[in-house]
Amino acid sequence: MDYSRQTILPQWGEAAQQKLRDSRILLVGAGGLGSAILPYLAAAGVGQLGIIDGDRIEASNLPRQVIYSESQIGSLKAEVASAYLKSRYSELSLVSYTSFLNETNASEIIRNFDLLIDATDDIATRYLIDEACLAAEIPWVYGSIHQFEGQVSVFNFNNGPTYRDLFPTQSRSAISCSEAGVLGPTVGLIGMLQANEALKIIAGFGTSLSGKLQIYNLLTNSQDIFEIEKKKESPSKEKSFRTELISIADAIQSQAILLDVRSFGELPEVSHKRYVQIPLAELADRWQNLDLERELVIFCQSGARSAQAAEILNGLGFRKIKVIKGGAKELAEKIDL
């Protein structure tokens, strides 16, 4: 590979190219952001890329997840993304993990990498990433989307702030792309900003977004950068409860109770023999209706209320709880198949 157009940049040079060749970067989530990030990091000459994602390619992914094609619907994203890059960049070393990042596998996987890039679509995983990167002492690049807006930052870099310093409590109302909607260029641009932050961190040039939250709005082409304060006593050092995610397919195949914590009357209706509904607001009063020993899989519209419900149930002594990755809409569709 000829990297001369990069190495003639005075800020880059052979030294930065070598640092990139020696680097190992883990991408968490091979969806919209991941599809933008992966090709550019691979092409630039990263030594090793890890890709972790338990999802399979769906038709609704294709308009923005541009590294996948129609014939690959149903295949595992981590495997397809890995094969795509391998076919193009022979020197690149690739590792794919076809599960979701969770409490059990996080530290074992993350310790093999120098930098992590978050391209997930749920907030609970970001707290897990934050904690695991803090423990592994590696920086991570954050990126996230709400419709035409994107947030980018760098956490745990050179003793800088963490995600939990920015957002001390888990949001109850944030929604994913599958619920809020998204256009390809939005994830493309935000992913590109993330890839650029990763290159700057690895090579050690420019000014990173550590300690800053960048918000880009593609409807107005405006951008704002906010300064983040590092908390003196970082609460992220305390071990807190983590929700474990399960894919919709695995949830349907399991013997677990499918606990709907949406309010009564919310659509779509989900009908299944293991279906139980207790709205989040009533959970504290009605949890006795649930069997402490039985596996529970919780869902709502987007995952925000499920994560809160999991935390409440964990506090009440429930240990066999998982949260569905996705929402009621996707679950209802899969049950109907």
Place this chain on the structure above:
Amino acid sequence: MLKVKYFGILAEAVNQAEEEVSFDSGNLEVLVAQLKEKHSLEAHDFQIAVNRKIVSDLSAFKVKDSDEIAFLPAFAGG
């Protein structure tokens, strides 16, 4: 008049990305509580920035008339 900007799901909830508000008391916590009530934002979590600096202790912060306040929620999508 203070300028207030809303991001992400909050811009949707408030139905505008920014507004100007008149505010007599200088306490940031009081201002945020008033805006939260005005726009029914009780179900949302967010951080507050003043002049592009995130403020963690709202009660100890005095806002001036020329300040720009931002409501910042976490985004989830990817």
